[in-house]
Amino acid sequence: MDLKIKYFGLLAEITLCNEEVLEFSETTISEVLEVLHNKYPSLRDKDFQVAQDLEIVSKDSIVSATEIALLPPFSGG
Amino acid sequence: MDLKIKYFGLLAEITLCNEEVLEFSETTISEVLEVLHNKYPSLRDKDFQVAQDLEIVSKDSIVSATEIALLPPFSGG
Amino acid sequence: MKNRKIKNVFREGAIASQFIGDSIAKHQSKTTIGAHSIFLGQVRADELEGKTVSAIEYTAHEEMANIKFHEIRETTFEKFNLSCMHIYHSLGLVKTGEICLFVFVSSPRRKEVFKALEFVVEEIKAKVPVFGKEIFEDSSHQWKVNS
Amino acid sequence: MKNRKIKNVFREGAIASQFIGDSIAKHQSKTTIGAHSIFLGQVRADELEGKTVSAIEYTAHEEMANIKFHEIRETTFEKFNLSCMHIYHSLGLVKTGEICLFVFVSSPRRKEVFKALEFVVEEIKAKVPVFGKEIFEDSSHQWKVNS
Numbered sequence: 001m002d003l004k005i006k007y008f009g010l011l012a013e014i015t016l017c018n019e020e021v022l023e024f025s026e027t028t029i030s031e032v033l034e035v036l037h038n039k040y041p042s043l044r045d046k047d048f049q050v051a052q053d054l055e056i057v058s059k060d061s062i063v064s065a066t067e068i069a070l071l072p073p074f075s076g077g
Numbered sequence: 078m079d080l081k082i083k084y085f086g087l088l089a090e091i092t093l094c095n096e097e098v099l100e101f102s103e104t105t106i107s108e109v110l111e112v113l114h115n116k117y118p119s120l121r122d123k124d125f126q127v128a129q130d131l132e133i134v135s136k137d138s139i140v141s142a143t144e145i146a147l148l149p150p151f152s153g154g
Numbered sequence: 155m156k157n158r159k160i161k162n163v164f165r166e167g168a169i170a171s172q173f174i175g176d177s178i179a180k181h182q183s184k185t186t187i188g189a190h191s192i193f194l195g196q197v198r199a200d201e202l203e204g205k206t207v208s209a210i211e212y213t214a215h216e217e218m219a220n221i222k223f224h225e226i227r228e229t230t231f232e233k234f235n236l237s238c239m240h241i242y243h244s245l246g247l248v249k250t251g252e253i254c255l256f257v258f259v260s261s262p263r264r265k266e267v268f269k270a271l272e273f274v275v276e277e278i279k280a281k282v283p284v285f286g287k288e289i290f291e292d293s294s295h296q297w298k299v300n301s
Numbered sequence: 302m303k304n305r306k307i308k309n310v311f312r313e314g315a316i317a318s319q320f321i322g323d324s325i326a327k328h329q330s331k332t333t334i335g336a337h338s339i340f341l342g343q344v345r346a347d348e349l350e351g352k353t354v355s356a357i358e359y360t361a362h363e364e365m366a367n368i369k370f371h372e373i374r375e376t377t378f379e380k381f382n383l384s385c386m387h388i389y390h391s392l393g394l395v396k397t398g399e400i401c402l403f404v405f406v407s408s409p410r411r412k413e414v415f416k417a418l419e420f421v422v423e424e425i426k427a428k429v430p431v432f433g434k435e436i437f438e439d440s441s442h443q444w445k446v447n448s
Contacts, residue, residue: 171322171323171325171326171329172322172326174321174322174325175318175319175321175322175323175325176318176322178318178321178322178341178400179318179319181343181398182318182343182398182399182400183398184398185344185345185346185397185398186345186346187343187345188342188343188344188345189340189341189342189343190339190340190341190343191338191339191340191341191418192337192338192339192340192341193336193337193338193339193411193414193415194325194336194337194338194339195335195336195411196328196329196334196335196336196337196407197332197335198332198333198334198335198409199332199333250332251328251329251330251331251332252329253325253329262345263448264340264342264422267340268340268415268418268419268422271338271415272415275411275415301410
């Protein structure tokens with residue numbers, strides 16, 4: 001399954017891209033993250049949340065969207 | 078002793094003046110007010126505070142300034 | 155009360171929105187400020203027995219009021235970590251929809267400005283001898299009472 | 302989420318003081334309003350290891366952020382008796398001393414605006430995916446963390 005991954009802020013500096021489409025056979029967010037951690041080892045010690053369908057989801061959620069976003073700590077305002 | 082009395086807001090509508098100088102032999106604020114109540118009976122049922130030397134004082138204070146102010150409820154802002 | 159001078163807080167008539175914008179602009183050179191908070195009092199077209207307020211005419215015991223504003227300013231600087239504070243109040247006629255009170259507080263940090271702003275406004279309402287006469291469209295009037 | 306439309310809260314670059322003044326002016330025809338409260342976030346020239354911040358560059362998950370701003374707006378209208386509310390946030394480069402966040406709430410009564418203003422600002426800080434990159438004078442940078 002193709003999944004678009006969006007990276008923001010500090011995370012986009014690590015991945016050197018704002019988004020990418022990768023093929024996954026994994027079914028949970030944490031399994032997807034494990035793949036991304038292997039691709040980008042520096043991601044592992046970073047603090048971030050995951051949004052699916054524009055809502056923050058827990059890491060044991062099932063992947064149900066075609067796009068997820070990795071969001072570092074918010075610092076608006 | 079000459080004492081200048083200043084009236085504000087609603088009170089100046091009752092006294093028909095913003096200030097006046099009156100001669101008093103009274104020694105406390107409440108005694109002064111009694112004289113004013115007699116001069117302006119409508120003052121009696123009005124809610125107001127008295128300032129002496131630009132500070133609110135209690136009605137049993139001794140008159141120590143040459144000017145007092147009668148202040149109706151504040152409604153700034 | 156410290157070494158700050160007693161300022162004249164009063165302005166004749168309404169406080170213009172342009173004046174507020176200009177006040178904000180003046181703070182952009184103060185680069186230790188991280189947060190501003192502003193309160194604006196605006197004259198409402200309240201209705202009473204079928205009549206509508208068209209303006210408020212403000213009078214004050216000006217000398218005493220400026221001292222009270224000064225004391226409020228000093229107390230607020232003692233209680234909160236503020237970079238600066240400005241207060242302007244109208245005297246004379248302010249029409250409905252126009253602004254009669256402008257309070258402006260600034261701090262390095264946001265938590266301070268919320269508390270300071272509310273404190274200043276409540277202190278003004280409670281302690282400053284300003285009197286508002288609500289004038290109706292038919293020129294009758296009543297004296298405003300703060301709630 | 303009720304019938305209000307999702308607005309675009311973002312503005313490219315700093316929010317001008319003139320824009321804020323104009324926003325205030327637009328509310329003078331709303332004569333049921335008695336109190337406005339405004340929060341402005343301003344970029345501080347913070348120092349870190351001898352280097353000084355010269356600007357913050359803001360990015361956001363814009364689609365998600367606008368939905369979050371919308372939800373905050375709806376929740377705030379439910380919790381407080383407000384006449385209107387406006388939120389603007391910068392994207393891109395905002396230099397020190399410039400304004401990056403403008404929150405504007407209005408109500409018939411003052412008590413509401415203080416609580417509503419603080420609520421909105423804290424909700425924005427906590428829930429909206431906006432990211433600030435603090436850029437130092439030597440072009441190095443660090444990612445801002447809200448406190």
